[in-house]
Structures are given as structure tokens and as C-alpha cells.
Amino acid sequence: MKLSHFTRRAVLATFALAALASPALSEEPVTINVGYAAIGLDNRPYAEGTSAATARAGEYLEKEFANDPNVKIEWFFFKGAGPAVNEAFANNQLDFAYQGDLPSLIGRANGLKTKYLLASGARKPLYLAVAKDSDIKSVADLKGKKVAYQRGTNGHLAAIKILEANGLTEKDIQVINLDSAGTVAALTSQDIDAAFGDTTLINLAAKGSAKVIYTTKGDDPRFGRNAGIIAREDFIDKHPEITQRVVDAFVKAAQWSSDEPNRAALFELWHKSGTPIPILEDYFSNDKLxxxxxxxxDALLVSQYVEQGAKAKEFGLIRRDVSVEGWFEPKYLNASLEKLGxxxxxxxxxANGKPLGS
Incomplete structure (x- = not known):
């Protein structure tokens, strides 16, 4: 059956309008490799406590590209945390990643070409736990003690800042470099005296195998930790439309994770990581989602990264100055915020830690 000239033009116009109404699709197959600088209990490929963890467990990125068969999402969780993410970025094995402040700054100082797109897991508190029979009562009591944390992570730098605020340095303690699983084992067996961490320590204390004696929660927010979604510059340059849609997905996850009526459902979703729901309730107690x-x-986040960079050099964690000038790229976030209202x-x-306009 032959179509008239008018009919052919109408059909073509219909297809053109449909294309304009649909999200931009990838013409060539693209695999988006997303890293996460943590891993769940027993190496489960999930995490908790951040909107990025929500994006993974709730499949926000997968849903964003559900109608684009040429785009595939791959998630990678790293027991080696931020330093392992840097290695993967250096080898062009990741396009996006959730990563803490210190390792992302170390990566930048070492020449990794990345952009910081949005916060995720900002203002995370840090906890200090001691062995269950310990007589350690305060941070100042850590002098000369065996203290565990994972070097090269944002918890490492936060721990040093807490020590400094209490008149101590790393030289005043015996630093034991352990990941979360190793910390739990060592603190339970009392092979170490204390450890800095978060939900794993709350869980250990809930079981009576340790005591939490300090947390940055309720203290100066500048003692806490920050993290965000980092992306490889080359990927952004080649795929700006895809980058925008990835950011859209993360922002949607952040919105759902911030809505108080979703608190119970949020903790249930994060429970996929293996962290018990009561521990998550404790971790977020007295904090608005x-x-x-x-x-x-915002200004607090940027100022914290500037300070973290300066502190990292001061404490010998990096050898050269690191500038955040031009690193933060908020245009994709701003576009998402406007698009989603x-x-x-x-x-x-x-930068003073107080809400703007208060």
C-alpha cells in the first residue's frame, strides 16, 4: 500500500514529536559503571545511610533507563572503600561513584580527572567505641591506646580532627588500620582498645560487645564526614545527557530518602545491606532525614572540602596542596532541582554550620 505525500509527512511528523517527548536515548550501547566506597554485611552488594544507597537498593538508575535498551547499569561495591574507588577511577573502570571526602581529595591531588556532582551522605556522624571492659571514658583517654580506623577514608580524617580537638595527634595513639569487619573482630576480642566507625560500632554496642563513648552527632557538624557522587570527566564530556539523567535519578532517590513519612520504609530498604533496622533507627535518631x-x-559542604584538603596536607595524608577550584559541577544538580520542582x-x-537565613 502506497502512502500519499501528505500521509507520509504526517507519519514522519508524528515520529518526530514522539522523539521530542521521550528522554534522549543512547544510540550506541553504553554501560554506566557505578562504584560505592563501602560494602554490606557479608559482602552484600548494598549499603546504607545515604541517598546513593537508596538509589542502589531502590533501582533508581535502572528505572531511569528502563526504556533505553542500549544503556546498562553496573554497580560495584568496594571493601577497600575510597582508596579502592580511586584505583578503579585511575584505571577508567568507573564512571560514577559514591565516595567520601578524604579519598576523593586524595584522588584529585594525584591528578584524577573527576567532577563532584552532588552530595550524598553528607554530615554523617562518626562514633568512638571502646572494648566492653575498658576504662576509657573520653577521647583524651585514648593516649597510648590501640585505636582502629580505616586509613585513607573520610572516617580517618574525621578521627584525626577529633583527636586534635582533644589535644591528641596520631602520634599519641597506636593506629591500627582495619576495615569494618576487621574492627568488629578486633574490638570483640579486645585486641584493640578502641575504634572509630559508625553503624557496625552501634550494632556491636547493642550486643554488649563494646561501648560507644562519643559521637560527633550533636557536636560541631564540622567534625562529621562528607561524601558525594563523583564522576569521571571524560564520561561527562562524552555523555552529558546521560550524566543529567543519572543525576536526576540520584536526586529522586535523595528526595524519597528525605521525606519523613518514608522513614520506616527507608530503613527497611537499607536493611538489604544487612544492617539491622534498630541500628539504623539509632544512627538517624534526632536527625531529620x-x-x-x-x-x-552548599557553602558548608564546599568549606568542609576546602578544610579537609588543608587538614589532609597538614596531617601528611597528601603531599601537595589540593584545590577544589572548578571541581564542583552543580549545573546538573541545579537542572534536576528545577525540573523536579x-x-x-x-x-x-x-560555612559556619548554621542554616542560611536563620
Missing amino acids: AYRNSPLV LQNFWRAYG
Whole structure:
């Protein structure tokens, strides 16, 4: 059956309108490799405590590209945390990653070409736990003790800042470099005196195998930890439309993770990591979800990265100055906030740790 000239033009116009109405699809097969600088209990490929963990467990990226068969999402979880993510970025094995402040700054100082797109897991508190029979009562009591944390992570730098605030340095303690699983085993067996960490330590204390004696929660927010979604510059340059849609997905996950009516469902989702729900409830107690799950690149976040870079050099964690000038790329986040009508959903904070306008 032959179509008239008018009919052919109408059909072509219909297809053109449909194409404009649909999200930009990838013409060539693209695999988006997403890293996460942590891993769940017993090496489960899930995490908890961040909007990035929500994006993984809730399959937000997969849903974003569900109608694009040429785009595939691959997630990678790293027991070696931030340093292992840097190695994967250096080998062009990752396109995006959730990563803490110190390792991402170390990567930048060493020449990794990345951009910081949005916050995820900003303002995370750090906990200090001691062996169950310990007589350690405060941070100052750690002098001369065996203290565990994972070197090269954002918890490492936060621990040093806490020590400094209490008149100590790393030279005043015996540093034991352990990941979360190793820390639990060593603290339980009392092979170490204390450890810095988060949910694993809360869980250990809940079982009566340790005691939490300090947390940055409720203390100066600048003692806490920050993290965000980092992307490889080359991928962004080659795939700006895909980058935008990835950021859209992360922002949607952040919005859902910030909505208080979702608190119970959120902890249930994060439970895929193996962390017990009561521990997550404790971890987020007295904190608004929107405070912990904000994606905003505000003055507090930027100032913290500047300070972390300076502290990292001061403490000998990096050998050269590291500048964040031009590193933060908020245009994709801003586009998502406008597209989703979320410009006023989260509250921005100033460099002094106080909400803007307060």
C-alpha cells in the first residue's frame, strides 16, 4: 500500500514529536559503571545511610533507563572503600561513584580527572567505641591506646580532627588500620582498645560487645564526614545527557530518602545491606532525614572540602596542596532541582554550620 505525500509527512511528523517527548536515548550501547566506597554485611552488594544507597537498593538508575535498551547499569561495591574507588577511577573502570571526602581529595591531588556532582551522605556522624571492659571514658583517654580506623577514608580524617580537638595527634595513639569487619573482630576480642566507625560500632554496642563513648552527632557538624557522587570527566564530556539523567535519578532517590513519612520504609530498604533496622533507627535518631540526605552543594559542604584538603596536607595524608577550584559541577544538580520542582525542598547551610537565613 502506497502512502500519499501528505500521509507520509504526517507519519514522519508524528515520529518526530514522539522523539521530542521521550528522554534522549543512547544510540550506541553504553554501560554506566557505578562504584560505592563501602560494602554490606557479608559482602552484600548494598549499603546504607545515604541517598546513593537508596538509589542502589531502590533501582533508581535502572528505572531511569528502563526504556533505553542500549544503556546498562553496573554497580560495584568496594571493601577497600575510597582508596579502592580511586584505583578503579585511575584505571577508567568507573564512571560514577559514591565516595567520601578524604579519598576523593586524595584522588584529585594525584591528578584524577573527576567532577563532584552532588552530595550524598553528607554530615554523617562518626562514633568512638571502646572494648566492653575498658576504662576509657573520653577521647583524651585514648593516649597510648590501640585505636582502629580505616586509613585513607573520610572516617580517618574525621578521627584525626577529633583527636586534635582533644589535644591528641596520631602520634599519641597506636593506629591500627582495619576495615569494618576487621574492627568488629578486633574490638570483640579486645585486641584493640578502641575504634572509630559508625553503624557496625552501634550494632556491636547493642550486643554488649563494646561501648560507644562519643559521637560527633550533636557536636560541631564540622567534625562529621562528607561524601558525594563523583564522576569521571571524560564520561561527562562524552555523555552529558546521560550524566543529567543519572543525576536526576540520584536526586529522586535523595528526595524519597528525605521525606519523613518514608522513614520506616527507608530503613527497611537499607536493611538489604544487612544492617539491622534498630541500628539504623539509632544512627538517624534526632536527625531529620532531609538534613542527612540533602544533595545540595552548599557553602558548608564546599568549606568542609576546602578544610579537609588543608587538614589532609597538614596531617601528611597528601603531599601537595589540593584545590577544589572548578571541581564542583552543580549545573546538573541545579537542572534536576528545577525540573523536579525541588529548589526549596532542602535547606542550605553556611560555612559556619548554621542554616542560611536563620
